[in-house]
Amino acid sequence: MLRSAPFETPVAAGDPHRAGAAPLRRSDSLDAALDSLCGFLDRHARLFVLTGAGCSTGSGIPDYRDADGNWKRTPPVNFKDFMGSAAVRQRYWARSFVGWPRFSRASPNTAHHALAVLERQDRVNLLVTQNVDGLHQAAGSRRVIDLHGRIDRVRCTDCGATLPRATLQEELLRSNPEWHAVPGQTAPDGDADIAEGSFENFVVPGCAHCGGELKPDVVFFGESVPRAWVEQAMRGLERADAMLVVGSSLMVYSGYRFVQAAVRTGKPVAAINVGRTRADELLTVKVSGPCAETLSALIESR
């Protein structure tokens, strides 16, 4: 059995299912879970950290999934659809164009800063993030693998040339001067909700070098994470004593496989996540609370 510490069922403070129920005291169960997490850190010196969307919600970047791991919104664009259809690319870039200004202004929150502190204390062996926002690096973390790429970079799907997303934004603005004022909401991958059927006039520039199709330098749904990144991450996990999941429901296999690998090699896994994760049965410690509050309480208690 891997469970060496009390196992928290996902019903502590912060559970949205409790909205409307009697208010929780800063619950004994959350405090107990925090104590378990402190103990976990005391027992395991070098952590392999995996972070997901829940880490960035405190920076105003919304999560993809609800507390049960289901989609909150329309699932993001699929790789095959993007590559196969000019209309899908128009729609993608129009939404991205509208969402970008707000997304690009996002700054790290307490969760990012706390993880950077843990790295400076030499407690974090490697941080692998499923987020594409670059906020761990902005907070000062150095040993980071962006497992799903970076939204602040654009890559040509033909010649491989890259350019900063901010540069493309200027070009999109020049090509679509009537579009800048369209309001929208930001989504986790930096796009925005805008009315359907209004994309056909949106001009999508090609690669400046070869005229090829441009794609954000992120791993789309239906696309594989580059093998070299996975292998590098696995080597980081091998060198770690334990794994800490922060703000991921682990519904996507690209992240879940690291929990499987940790368990296979006898490394205990702790998780901080609002709501359930796909790996709840495999966890040694589970804190069902928001990442920022939990991590800052953890740092303060040390």
Ligand SMILES: [Zn+2]
């Ligand atoms: Zn090109």
